[in-house]
Structure formats: C-alpha cells, structure tokens
Amino acid sequence: MKFRRVLAALAGVCSLTACTSAQPGPASAGLSDSGPRTYRLVPALTGAPTQRWTKPFSQLYANGQGYRRLVPAEGEFLPGDWSPANGGRWITLAIDPSGRTLIRSFDVAQGVVAWEHTLGARASCTVGVGPEFVCDTGQQLVFLDLKTGAETRVLPVADVKEVAVGSNGEIVTVSWTSAPQPSAGPGGPTPAPLTATLRRLDASGAEVWAAPFTLTSFPSLDVKIAGGMVLVQGMVVRDNMGQPVGVVRRLADGQPVPGVTDGVGWSSWGRWLVHGNADHTALTVADVNGVWAQPVAGAGLAAADYLLIRDVPASALPLLTTGADETLRAFDGQGQPLWQAAGASVEAHCGGLLLTSHRVAVEARDPHSGVVRWSQPGMRPVACDGARVILLAEGTWKAVELATGKVAWQGPGPDYVSQAGDFGFLVELGKSDTPDYAYYR
Numbered sequence: 001m002k003f004r005r006v007l008a009a010l011a012g013v014c015s016l017t018a019c020t021s022a023q024p025g026p027a028s029a030g031l032s033d034s035g036p037r038t039y040r041l042v043p044a045l046t047g048a049p050t051q052r053w054t055k056p057f058s059q060l061y062a063n064g065q066g067y068r069r070l071v072p073a074e075g076e077f078l079p080g081d082w083s084p085a086n087g088g089r090w091i092t093l094a095i096d097p098s099g100r101t102l103i104r105s106f107d108v109a110q111g112v113v114a115w116e117h118t119l120g121a122r123a124s125c126t127v128g129v130g131p132e133f134v135c136d137t138g139q140q141l142v143f144l145d146l147k148t149g150a151e152t153r154v155l156p157v158a159d160v161k162e163v164a165v166g167s168n169g170e171i172v173t174v175s176w177t178s179a180p181q182p183s184a185g186p187g188g189p190t191p192a193p194l195t196a197t198l199r200r201l202d203a204s205g206a207e208v209w210a211a212p213f214t215l216t217s218f219p220s221l222d223v224k225i226a227g228g229m230v231l232v233q234g235m236v237v238r239d240n241m242g243q244p245v246g247v248v249r250r251l252a253d254g255q256p257v258p259g260v261t262d263g264v265g266w267s268s269w270g271r272w273l274v275h276g277n278a279d280h281t282a283l284t285v286a287d288v289n290g291v292w293a294q295p296v297a298g299a300g301l302a303a304a305d306y307l308l309i310r311d312v313p314a315s316a317l318p319l320l321t322t323g324a325d326e327t328l329r330a331f332d333g334q335g336q337p338l339w340q341a342a343g344a345s346v347e348a349h350c351g352g353l354l355l356t357s358h359r360v361a362v363e364a365r366d367p368h369s370g371v372v373r374w375s376q377p378g379m380r381p382v383a384c385d386g387a388r389v390i391l392l393a394e395g396t397w398k399a400v401e402l403a404t405g406k407v408a409w410q411g412p413g414p415d416y417v418s419q420a421g422d423f424g425f426l427v428e429l430g431k432s433d434t435p436d437y438a439y440y441r
Contacts, residue, residue, distance in 0.1 A: 041383070041422065042385050042390065042424065045385055045388075045390070046409070048409060048411025048413055050440060051438050051440050052101045052440065053438070054436055054439070055437050056434075057435055057436065060090055060092065061104070061434075066245070088106070089146065089345060089423075091106075091133065093392070094306045095122055099121060101118070101137075102117075103116065103117045105121070108424070108426060109441065115148055116149065117150075121138060123135040123142070124136055130146065133145075133146050136160045138160060138161075139157070141154070141155040141171070141205070142154050155204075156205065157201070157205065158336040159175040160173045161174050161176060162222060164223045164230070165225075169203060171200065172200050173223075174232060175196060175199065179194055180192035180193070189218075189262070191216055193215070193216045194214065195212070195213075195214045196215070197212045198210070198254065200210075204365060209253060209254035210254065210408065213232070215245060215247050216245065218235050218236070222234075224268065224271075227268070227270065227272060227347070228250065228251050228271070229251055230248065230249045230251050232248075233266055240286070245265050246266050247262050247263070248262075248266060248286070252290075257286055259290045259291030260286050260291060267301060269320075270317060270319075271333075272287055273285070274286075274301060274319075275300075276300060279300040280300075281298075281324075282295040282302070283298050287333075292334075293335070294335055296329070296331050297323065297337075300321065301320065302322035302329075318331055318333075318350065320346055320354075322345070322346075325342075326343055326345075327344075332368075338370065341365075344358045347380060350381065350402065351386060351402040352402075353365060353366070353373065353402055355389060358375075360377055361375045362376045362377075362389075364405065374400075374404070375405070376391060376400055376405065378393055378394075379396075379398055382417040386398075387401065392414070392415075397410055413440070414438070417440075424440055424441030425440040425441065426439055
C-alpha cells in the first residue's frame with residue numbers, strides 16, 4: 001500500500017496517562033517504524049548534489065501571516081514517487097486558536113509555497129497514490145487537488161474519526177459516536193470497550209460495506225490498507241507499558257480474515273500481517289487468505305513499507321525478520337526459509353537488490369537468495385536513482401553502480417539526509433523542534 005498519512009493533532013499533547021496543554025513540535029516524517037531516513041527514487045545524478053537553498057522552519061510549516069499562533073501538527077513529504085505528476089511537496093497541517101486547519105503545500109524543488117487551503121474545523125488528512133488529498137473533519141470527507149489545493153469534492157460521512165485511501169482509490173473510514181472514558185488501574189489507565197464501525201466507500205461516497213466491531217482500546221485508532229486487508233490499530237496499557245491491539249477485515253467484503261482474532265496487535269509488511277509470540281522467538285503471519293499454518297522464526301520485522309520504492313510490488317521482497325540473535329532471515333510466501341545472514345540489518349531495496357549493513361559495510365544482496373553481489377565500506381544508503389544507490393557518510397556523497405558495485409562519482413555533502421525523493425534531498429539543520437532546512441539537488 002502506497003500512501004502517506006498526515007495527522008492534524010489537537011492543540012494539546014495527550015499521553016496515555018495525562019493530557020497537557022503544551023504545544024507539540026513537528027512529528028518526524030515517515031511511518032512509525034521508518035526512523036530518520038527514507039529510501040526514495042531520486043533523479044539520475046551525474047555528480048554530487050549541491051546545496052540550492054536554506055529555509056527556516058516557519059516557511060515550510062504553516063506559520064504564515066495571520067496564523068501566528070498556529071500549532072504545527074505533522075508535516076510529511078509527499079514526493080513525486082507517490083504520484084509523479086504532482087512533483088515534490090511538503091504538506092503541513094496546523095490548527096489556529098479557533099479550531100480551523102490550515103493546509104500548506106510547499107514546493108520543495110522551487111523553495112516556494114505552492115498553495116494554501118483552510119478548513120473550518122480540525123482535520124486529519126491522508127494522501128493516496130492518486131492526484132487527491134483527503135481530509136476528514138468529523139462529519140465529511142474533503143478532497144483537495146494536490147497540485148492546486150482546490151476542493152474537488154465533499155462527501156458527507158457521519159462521525160468519521162480516521163480515513164485511509166488504497167492504491168486503487170478505495171476509501172475506508174472508522175467512525176464512532178461516543179467513546180467511554182478509561183479508568184484507573186494498577187498497571188496504568190484501563191480503556192473500556194470501544195464500539196465502532198469500519199466502512200468502505202466508493203468514489204461517490206456510497207457505502208460498499210460496513211463492519212461494526214468492538215475493541216478494547218483507547219479512543220485513538222489508526223486505519224490502513226495492506227495486502228487486500230484493512231488493519232485498525234489501537235492501544236492499551238499493561239504493566240505501565242503501551243501494547244498494540246487491532247482488528248482486521250478483508251478489503252473486498254469487510255469479512256474477518258480466517259484465523260485472525262480481534263484484539264491482537266498486528267504489524268504490516270507488504271502483503272502480510274505479523275505479530276510476535278510471548279517469548280519473542282517466533283512470528284505468526286497472516287495474509288488475505290488467513291493465518292499461515294506455521295509461525296516463522298524472529299522477534300519482529302526487519303524491514304518496513306518505506307523501503308518499497310515507486311511501483312515496486314510487495315512480492316519483490318520476501319518476508320524479512322530479525323531476532324535477539326541479530327540474524328536476518330528471509331521467508332517466501334508460504335513461510336519456507338530462503339536464507340539467513342548473521343549480524344546483518346536491512347537498509348533499503350534499490351534496483352532489484354536488497355541493501356543490508358554488516359559491521360562497517362553496505363552489502364547488496366539478491367533478495368530471494370541472499371547472495372552478496374558487492375559491498376562498500378563505511379557508508380549508508382540514502383536514495384536510489386534507478387541505476388545507482390546514493391551512499392552518504394561523514395560528509396561525503398558516493399554513487400555506486402547497482403550492476404557492478406563500482407563507484408560512479410563522489411563528492412562533499414552533508415553529514416546525513418532527512419528526506420529524499422523526486423524533488424532531491426532535504427536536510428534538517430540543528431536539533432531544535434523548529435530547525436532550519438537545507439535543500440540539495
């Protein structure tokens with residue numbers, strides 16, 4: 001599933017145990033398991049990228065004239081590898097004191113604001129692979145043209161709390177009318193059962209199916225579409241630790257996936273869902289047809305959806321797991337072991353190769369056999385231009401030919417890259433909550 005979610009938070013920051021009035025800084029871009037790096041397709045480069053501009057935080061985020069008290073929520077890049085016709089965009093949401101949501105589209109390559117749009121209510125927003133950006137305001141879905149910011153359609157949807165858009169334009173919402181308050185418990189706050197409805201809508205807003213469910217979770221649910229399934233993710237607290245819980249339904253008809261029990265906390269990777277056993281030695285795996293007969297070895301996923309570059313199908317990579325023994329393992333779609341590599345960790349998928357790190361080197365492997373084609377010492381991949389992988393370490397760019405492992409070019413650069421895509425490369429300057437940014441291309 002290729003989408004990026006941009007969440008407009010409330011003006012206060014709410015934890016599992018308390019809600020404060022502090023204003024949040026920007027959340028880090030990317031999926032929750034992506035870390036500070038992304039691996040995206042960049043334009044073909046014949047030499048080291050150079051710095052083109054620097055911009056303060058306020059220009060990229062929606063702290064514009066007339067909105068000086070806006071609370072920045074979460075900013076996401078929507079680079080052209082999700083929707084090439086739209087080009088590189090930094091989309092931000094911010095909420096003013098009256099509760100309006102300001103959406104700003106910043107053209108990264110040109111270094112200018114492309115458009116701004118204001119909604120009259122707080123909203124959470126999602127981008128799919130198409131030309132639209134969809135925001136839910138609680139009672140309706142508002143679709144915006146990613147190029148211009150113009151509203152293209154508005155669909156009335158009662159009590160909608162979350163929305164997801166699939167790779168073929170499928171619209172899925174989660175809604176509920178009221179949420180019970182959590183109670184105090186010895187191991188932390190205890191949520192009450194939450195009754196909600198999962199719905200799939202067509203492009204006109206007509207209901208394709210509705211699937212009511214009850215999930216014991218705090219009333220903050222996330223919904224995503226993965227591998228022909230819809231995954232609703234929530235959270236509880238056990239022994240003062242947050243624990244994921246979830247509900248899974250088939251995208252086609254809203255029915256349960258065979259063998260997948262409500263309340264289990266699943267994670268997604270490509271066309272699979274996984275969750276670990278109690279002693280962190282094995283993973284139960286499910287696809288749209290049901291739970292696999294046998295679990296696979298590992299304590300967790302070794303790779304995440306952000307590794308998949310434009311138009312790379314989930315089948316391009318095997319299921320990759322890692323465990324306490326620091327061994328990377330690969331399994332085919334039936335759960336059969338393909339290969340394993342002690343001490344290796346996944347870095348990226350680029351040009352048909354799986355890039356892993358081992359000690360102080362990057363290794364390029366065949367993803368299905370694990371055979372190492374070549375290695376480069378002391379660097380980490382930050383992007384791919386189709387024929388080359390772009391590595392960076394200690395202020396030096398290096399482009400390596402994927403076919404041969406030979407260095408095509410190298411030159412001076414930044415110490416790290418925050419984001420990369422069709423637009424080029426962006427780097428946070430400093431460690432503050434409101435950093436300046438530098439752009440390279």
